[in-house]
Amino acid sequence: MRRGILGIDEGSTGTRAAIVGEDGACGPSFYAPIDVVHRGPTHVEQDPMQLLHKTIEVARQALAWAGDSGVEIVALSLCTQRATAILWDRLTGQPLAPAVVWQDSRYAEELARLAADWDPILWARTGRPVGTRSPFLWAARRLESLDLPASRIGFGSVDTWLVWNLTGRATHAISATNAVAFGGYLLTEHRWDTSWFDAVGFPAELAPPLADDDADYGRTDAGLLGIEVPIAAVMGDQHASLIALGALTPGEAMCVHGTGTFVGALAGPRPPTGIGAIDGVLCLVGWRAGGHSQFSLEAYTSTTGSALRWLTEDMRIFASAAEISALAAGQPRGDESWFIPNLAGLRTPVQAPEARGHLIGLSLGTTRESLARTVIDGIAHAVSDTVEAVGSTVGRPLAHLRVGGGLAASDALLASQADFTGVPIERVTDSATASLRGGAYLAGTRLGLWDSPAQVVGDQKPGDVFEPRLSPADRHDLRQRWRDVLTASLPPTPV
Template identity: 70%
Template sequence: MTRRGILAVDEGSTGTRATVVGEDGVCGPSFYTAVDVVHPESSRVEQDAAQLLERTVDVARQAIAWAGENGVAIAGMSVCTQRATAILWDRETGRPLAPAVVWQDSRYADELAKLAPEWDPVLWARTGRPVGTRAPFLWAARQLDQLDVPADRVLFGSVDTWLVWHLSGRTRYVMSATNAVAFGGYRLREHAWDQEWLAALGFPASLAPPPVDDDGDFGYTDPKLLGIEVPIAAVMGDQHASLIALGALTPGQGTCVHGTGTFVGALAGDEPPDGLGEVDGVLCLVGWRSAGHSRFSLEAYTSTTGSALRWLTEDLGLFRSAAEISELAAAQPRSTSTWFVPTLAGLRTPVQRPGARGLLTGLSLATTRDAVARAVLDGIAHAVSDTVDALRTTMNRPVTRLRAGGGLAASDVLLQSQADFAGVEIERAADSATASLRGAAYLAGVRLGVWPSLVEAVAHQGKGEVFEPRLPEDERRELRDRWQDVLAVSLS
């Protein structure tokens, strides 16, 4: 019997994946290819948009071929993408007019800092985020002055705008709400661009692609590109898709995705919280938007978690692997004298300090490698718990559960420490590696009738191991207070 499935594509910062998510909620094999990232200068991060499209089409065709060979009828397509990467291209040729500027790019950070005193209060209230260190609209405004192409031929957008325009046979020029909110300048309550902010950056508002629902009208796939014609039924930012797949569907439920850094997100509800801007580094986003209705989420980021372990293992050679760090830490009781503060690339939360540096303190001749390993994982757990506390404070409601995924989530020691320090149950997701693929596919599948609701789509995934807080509240508070003292020393 033929089964239905959703062709799911995830175009990330370093690679592109595609799979088919079946009616049972399970992914078929994942087809992957790397994409290049270029650093012409220390503050510049760029990609070739033509390569992004080519490799996205390539992995999608592989997934389509697998579906045909295995009796899966593709009902529609979903796309999730890296967020806030900006592209300019020629409407007539379809070719990029400049290298794509990746979300890590900070070439205009100093210039934007001068705008922050005036604009931060305005943008916090309207868009749920401050000026920040990147502005795709500012980059585009500067590029427009240099292009040797008539203005009516220029198109501009994020990765999802670029991909959908091509995948739909050049018929749909839009940006999904979850990508728009990460772009900056998106008014949360109005679902529209902030005309005053775009004008302040010198960007013509007429060139901004219209924001649409994440399961809105993205047209149909061009059979000349993919060999099939099906609706592009959902398009999302990658972290937002993970929020759905990891089951954060009720306010207070959240996710913790460990990669190079760690994203902690939580569903906030049907309105943006009142406390935006009170804690550094907590952004308000559209968790997802469907049927003209936005579900808002909060997000905070710890920049040095997985990269801290890579630094300790690959750069310093103090340990053989992240797995060894976890193994050594498991044999060592928690210490109140040896501490590691993983601010190796600055600090965002609870205070914004780009120049903050890491700290390993409380060492003596009796300090062992086991003790250092334990301090490293506990330090990461404390830093991530700071973001959980920040979300809790901002949305003025408890975080009731976190589902964790990503490489570091393999460490029992880390997840138990996170549960202890944050005072919240943490579940290791059974299949976090495909969360972004599945989340966007679930939204597409609900629109197309593959699943009756997101709740039922998410219910297909198995339950993972649960880590309950073990520390009494007074001990938890004492350790968290001591952590704040150590953190203050590193900031000084």
């Protein structure tokens, strides 16, 4: 590892940094948790200053390792959680409100009133419906109470905020893959839909300027990190995972288990037909480089890793996610108790933001081991719903799924996921750093470290493969039982 890229992955619950070398592998990974604040059942917030400070903290640790190891840092790459919105004062550099996280659904009812008219328009233009959150609507509401001129107000996603700070307040931009998650991004035109801004009352002049994922984002401020290097790639985290997990040709798919679990498949240089047929399956820019976009399909289960965090840190039923996985691994699967992980609503296979989590079928015979098995299988069922939805929309069954993210360390979860989908699951080597490495691979390709992302991805070692063990008949019966339980758990549809 003679030259390296400082890769930063700012996720929903923590920030990670590591040096990605010329062989495509990571040095030691440095991690710091990020607080998530729930001021109400629909409110999910974070402190923008903590996001910045934790990012600088782990970046400095990675750079110290590089210095001790004799690695020359040639660039920085950044991938971030998407659709988390931040407003700040450009003069003071201070946030004007807590960041509203992508899981926040405080405006779901108001947005639902817009959906009848706007869903058909937005599906065609932006690859997604109105949905249950809108950073632009949130910003419009916050701006109503601010007494500042527009020139003082900065607005954007987490990547916008971090790049603005890391470049010494020189660069204000949003990458294509983060913009598409904000909504209001015209897929085939690479520009904002100002008519959507008008619908939610957002002033178009405050929208962050759009940039390719491998654009020139300026150079890092040496006063913050101790180095001055180009920021050579900025991406949404799941899009970076598409690259690192090898979803580089149409139909190839990946799955990232983090705070939520995202399933994505590459669609190619044109948006596919059939978008909107299944709730929650979105068409996105997979990545945009050199002025050209590759499009992808994506669906997600919003509470998987966060469900385990809730069980361990908030409810304190288990000591850790690792303990849940270990207990589940030694317990046979049953169909008497069920865990429905809709702790932040449901998006796929049907959109139901008002849905809530359920733990049913318990008895005096329920043990911690059987409860752990129920939790793991409930998450695996929910993720399998998104795998099936993406496969149906892309127009072909997914024959192989490469998996990354922190929760992918659970053998029990991946074994159940293989059983329920009938698809072999490959856990990539160093799966926890998939997003970080994907951003670095795009940056390194731009700088000439590699000829293409496919080259460096192909050089990585194969991972562990979990083969389906259920017969097709048993799988069908179990999945039908899950669908019945899920349907029964949903609130009644308003008349």
